[in-house]
Amino acid sequence: MEIKFEKIEGNSAMFYLWSAALAILVLGGVYSTYLMYTHGIYLSGMTNRIPWGLQIVLAVFYIGLSAGSLVTSSLYGVFGKLEYKPFARLAAYLAMLLLIGALLSILTDQGRIDRVLIEPFSHFNPLSMFSINPFLYISYVLICVIYLWAMLNEKEKWTKIIALVVVLWAIGLHSGTGAIFGFVPRELYASPLLPPGFVAAALSSGTAFMILVILALFKVTKRTLDPRLIHWIGRLLAVFIIVALYFIFIENTYRFYQHESRHAAHFFLFGGFHSVLFWVGLITIGSIVPAIILFREKTGKSISWIVAAAVMCVFGVMCERYLIVLPGLIFPPEILPGWQIVQSPMEEGIVAYSISFAEIAQALGVVGLIGLLFIWGMKFMKLVPKEAKMLAED
């Protein structure tokens, strides 16, 4: 089957309006980062007890979305499903952009941005997850570029080979990202289940995100899309959601079951704002409801229901990313087991984290840049075809 890929026009007033809006976000982000670089990152909501905040949460979130985009792309590249070829280029491009977004979030979060591009390379620490991961991220972006090049030039054999490499690379990269948290001795971090659980959540959020991007793009640029293609990805999404939920269930049950971690588990599940995010955001809105929508025969075949499920799923995984990063920092390490610190000159015990305006500006700046690269990329590269349809009746 011949699929004709096309660029988008990119001449409408709407296109330039969007470009301008996104550019303003980028400027805001740059300014905020400049302020933090010159004055110190106390301008963020972070403290000595909460050394990671919104930027790290979002970096982890973007990395996850990137994986899911790649799954959509691999349906064609690895599994040879020709009817998903229309989305393969777009998905690979988006996977790359989202990873660049993650890298930017991490970069702008550093205390000394001026050293980030030198020191990690000249003094590489092969045992640090923070060294291994940027290496994986950067090489992943490069592989995505080659993958995209192979697809844009219709190099079938190359596409197949690189598609496999990039999928394996993505699994390694997501496990590595999970290991950043899972491998350090903190009560709510340390867990060998974090890396695989991370991959599962990444697949579900990314697939959901891809559904939304595809539907929005085909609608806005007035292209035709066979809804059955989306029904099938919806089914896939439902499976990912269940797997992700399973990991969360096992991890928390284990933590709750053990005497030594029960206190921490109790804090995680019933200890405050984050617990609301867990039960309402992640479990109910983010997992159970979308899974039911997608599995039910009637709603699973309705595009508007699938969109609703996808939005809920992306939201749920965003909550999950917050839940991976922050409760583990808010909950204090038990420095003196059996004792409680009742008086100290610094913050001990459970502490608060509130997101600052400067941090939000930085985060929006990253969103702006990904958005700009996305719409201008479609203007200059043939990423999406005019039409996407099922090949044969199933």
Added chain:
Amino acid sequence: MDRREFLKTGAAISAGTACICGLPVMSAFGQETEESGTKWGMVIDLKKCAREQGCTDCMDACRKENNVAYHNDPRWDIYWIRKVTIKNKQVPGLEKTVPLLCNHCDKPPCALVCPVQATYKRADGIVIVDHHRCIGCRYCMVACPYNARFFNYKENPDWPNREYPKRSHGVAESCTFCTHLVDGGELPACVQACPQKALQFGNLNDKDSDIINVIRKNPVKRLREGLGTEPKVYYIGL
């Protein structure tokens, strides 16, 4: 080559490469290295410390000697050593005062996770940060199980000890056992300042040193020994 064959070959090649690259790293990781020479450590006698209620001499001396930042905001203030009051969870009314500082772990999780090797353990066992290399990622703070590492969120307004540098904002730091004093044959500032001589500093590798004698004669504890970090700060009376 069909898909199945391709997948098999691909998997075999990746597994082989991973093993070849990974094994030397893993073997180096698991090795126990015997160290000779000096290994600095500290003993803190809580019974002596308790005699001076409300005393903050160690904290003050440390802040002055090392230009440790104080912004009068608990979110960003830095404490290389801090005195905390603790209450026993089982025995009602049992309270103690404990100075907490970097434990200069023999297996430091902070150095393990540092992506630029800015945090490292010196040959004499002291764990320090190279402030000219630190990129400010704060992973060390996340990895430290003792909350003993801090970040310069703001520029330090004070510089009392002009003979010792202060740190720019954007880098992490923690207690250095006053390397600049120790290297010159002096004791760390907190040890010098303690009016009760509750803090003792010495070479843990020297079996005839005072510090080893004290450790041998008293029941000592280290913080969170179960983690395997091998702290070099010992507590008497904890």
